[in-house]
Amino acid sequence: MTDLHLSLDRSAGRLAAQIAAGFRAAVRSGRLTAGTRLPSSRDLARDLDVSRGVVVTAYEQLTAEGFLIARRGDGTRIAPLARPDGEPAPPPRPGAPPRPAAPPPPPSYDLLPGRPDLSAFPRERWIAAARAALRTLPHDAFAYPDPGGVAELRAGLAGYLGRVRAAHADPDRVVIMNGVAHGLSALLALLSATGHRAIAVEDPTSARQLPMMESTGLRLARIPVDEEGLDVAALTRSGARAVLVTPAHQYPTGVVLSAARRAALIAWARDVDGLVLEDDYDAEFRYDRDPVGCLQGVDPDRVVLLGSVSKSLAPALRLGWAVAPPSVAARLRGHRAGTDLGGPVLEQYALAEFIAGGGYDRHLRTMRRRYRARRDALARALDAHVPDARVHGVSAGIHLYVELPPGRDEDQVVARAARAGVAVAGARSMWSAGRAASAPPALVLGYAGLGETRLVKAAELLGQAITPGADG
Ligand SMILES: Cc1ncc(COP(=O)(O)O)c(C=O)c1O
Incomplete structure (x- = not known):
């Protein structure tokens, strides 16, 4: 069977022994891992072009040796052996480097x-959304997608972000990205390509994003944050014409950008013909006060709103969005077309369904x-x-x-x-x-x-x- 990469030398005879040897080698090398289900003896015999009895003999031999477990109703699987060859671990050779220490146990808290x-991921409702989407998708949906994201999700997000974040978000401004980090790196590439030399960012900021920002070749201007948020006067002095901010809940200090600073930031962007990249990373969670609308809603031609489901659902989905001025949205779309041909679509359809069906809210x-x-x-x-x-x-x-x-x-x-x-x-x-x-x-x-x-x-x-x- 080609999937198992078992090759047989028919001139050497003893085909059952060759099959068994092939499986042992695959288990030892880690190519077949514990729990892997093997094809039925009938299917494997057909794939290898041998009689079924040959495969049955090989499976019986491996089962007797403890490599395989056969259970009625569950087929035949690779056994959970600690060391597949059954030999004890060899003692260390004299002079050999010490074995690496076992990794520390995970923290209790x-x-x-x-x-x-992560334990709250709505698995059942997500399955239902994904199933509903898959059931109704036309065949064409499986072709290379719109690099800006599937239309249903862009429309669903435009409605959601308008309603919940007071964003100015028609579907043509929405570009689907693999999270905020992806949106940010694409935007930094665009800024670089359009003559920007510097990007300003809050001080402090997310340490996870710093190496990525530093790798773009843009000068990083760190702008202090005080009890009103980003110091816009310091931003003006920095000479940068683009800034990454977290106005709704500054990361990490949690400060909310004050009304005066919001106005000053927008005025700065207009003065310098600049761009504000608004990282709306945890905007869904507000407890003691009304949500502050996003900055993008105040000046949609000067602000790109970046968000994702990383905090609302799970970071593993790698699903996010940029809501951008039309010219920037078109360039972002072009960037995706030129770099990765767009994101996986099934998750996009599932999220669109999840939003439309009320599951997200x-x-x-x-x-x-x-x-x-x-x-x-x-x-x-x-x-x-x-x-x-x-x-x-x-x-x-x-x-x-x-x-x-x-x-x-x-x-x-x-x-x-x-x-x-x-x-x-x-x-x-x-x-x-x-x-x-x-x-x-x-x-x-x-x-x-x-x-x-x-x-x-x-x-x-x-x-x-x-x-x-x-x-x-
Ligand atoms: C402030 C902030 N923004 C953005 C991100 C990246 O988010 P995403 O998973 O959407 O790329 C992180 C990741 O931890 C973050 O802390």
């Missing part, structure tokens, strides 16, 4: 930011309630266990920014927390080198993935890591 509650309502309860539990527990920390960004999103009490060493706190089983991110790597030294040590705590009881325990352990001996 994972408070790393950037993930929604329903899921977000559920998650908002759940995250609010988690936010409350963590904020209260931090207040109890680390009363002298300053907690920022509580009113929105799925992370908190926690300034440590004076005199604490961020790295030591992160390391002590890790030893106690609590994974947290220090904020220093999110600051520019110039400002990291003066920025108060801080942690960024993602709370979406843990239930309230576990969050309270994590806060207690974190309190001990921040102030050893104080709390328990």
Whole structure:
């Protein structure tokens, strides 16, 4: 069978032994892994052009040796052997480098930011949406797609973003991307190609995006963030004509861009003939105040709205969007046509169906309630266990920014927390080198993935890591 890459030398005879040897080699090399289901003896015999009895003999031999497991109703599968050849691991050769240590166990309390509650992915409703989409798709839908994204999803998102984010989003302005990161890297390439020399970005910002931004060849201008958000006067002095901002919930500090700064930012973009890239990464989650409409709705010809389902559904879907001025949307579409021919369409149709059927709104309502309860539990527990920390960004999103009490060493706190089983991110790597030294040590705590009881325990352990001996 070609899929199994078993080759037979018919002149050498003993075909059953050759088949068995081929399977053993495939298991040893890892090409066939535990649990893999094998073809029926009838199908394999047909594929190899041998009699069925030859395959049955080979399967019986391998079953007797423990390579295969045959169960009625479940067919024949590769057995879960730790070492397929059944030999104990050889002792290390003298002088050989030591075996790598076993990886550390996963943390008991994972408070790393950037993930929604992955266990809450609406599997059944997603399956239903995907099934409904697949059932009704015309054959043509399986051809190379519109590189800007399938029309149904662009229309669905335009409606959703207009309704929920006050975006100015007709479907022609919407371009489907593989997440915010993909949209950003495509836009940086376009900026570079159209004469931009610099890109401004908030200080601090997401450390995950920095290497990608640095690799574009554009000069990175880091712009301080204060209690009103991005310092637009500093942006003006930077000389950049494009800026990446997180106005609804600054990442990581959680500051909301003030009304005065929003107006100043739009005025700046008009003055310099510039472009604002609005990263709306966690806009769905607002708890204590009305959602702030997106900046793009204020000046759709100066702002590109970037969003994705990474926080609302799951980052693994790699589904996001850019809502851009028509000329930029056309270039983004062209960029996709010229670099990757567009994104996978089945997920796009499934999301379009999920939005149209109300599943997306329903899921977000559920998650908002759940995250609010988690936010409350963590904020209260931090207040109890680390009363002298300053907690920022509580009113929105799925992370908190926690300034440590004076005199604490961020790295030591992160390391002590890790030893106690609590994974947290220090904020220093999110600051520019110039400002990291003066920025108060801080942690960024993602709370979406843990239930309230576990969050309270994590806060207690974190309190001990921040102030050893104080709390328990
Ligand atoms: C602030 C911020 N924006 C954007 C992203 C990337 O999101 P996406 O998965 O949509 O590419 C991240 C990833 O963690 C992020 O923290």
